[in-house]
């Protein structure tokens with residue numbers, strides 16, 4: 001992990017980043033960029049999987065399908081909390097992998113895992129910790145790494161969304177099938193018990209189509225930003 005990464009997507013559990021931005025990760029990978037997902041937890045236990053290794057194998061298969069790398073940290077699933085230990089762990093990864101762009105999961109999911117919102121708090125703090133000076137002794141001597149571009153992916157389902165000043169979409173029409181294939185790699189989550197989670201693929205398809213319809217393409221993923229970008233938008237609109 002010595003070479004810098006172009007983009008890191010941080011995921012509370014293996015599968016969240018794929019749901020939110022798997023198509024975009026596949027697209028960027030195809031363009032030749034170095035991309036990784038960093039899972040904060042291994043996502044286990046879950047109701048229908050008894051062996052954590054199964055989920056790890058599924059997540060590696062999904063990463064392979066998307067053409068990206070993957071690092072899975074050992075923070076506790078279901079008990080994930082924004083604390084110093086978690087922040088330091090992710091900030092160490094940022095200092096080591098030196099990403100130009102980081103993307104985190106956005107918003108609260110009141111009917112799903114509370115880990116999701118905690119992951120956003122950890123993510124935001126870790127971006128800050130990554131750049132702090134005079135902390136090399138806490139980071140195995142690793143120098144500060146400043147990340148200028150911070151965005152959030154969106155998973156839509158039963159989500160409380162905070163107002164975000166900036167939104168944009170990425171056209172993933174050509175990569176939607178790859179995204180779907182990556183998600184179906186999670187047999188223990190999305191295939192093993194259709195009675196538990198039958199509409200997952202339909203929901204992801206619907207979400208992609210909805211955001212696509214807003215911008216005039218077949219499928220899109222939406223992102224939010226806390227970064228102010230200098231962008232000649234008028235030129236893009238007017239040609």
Ligand SMILES: [Zn+2]
Nearest residue numbers: 012013016113
């Ligand atoms: Zn999750």
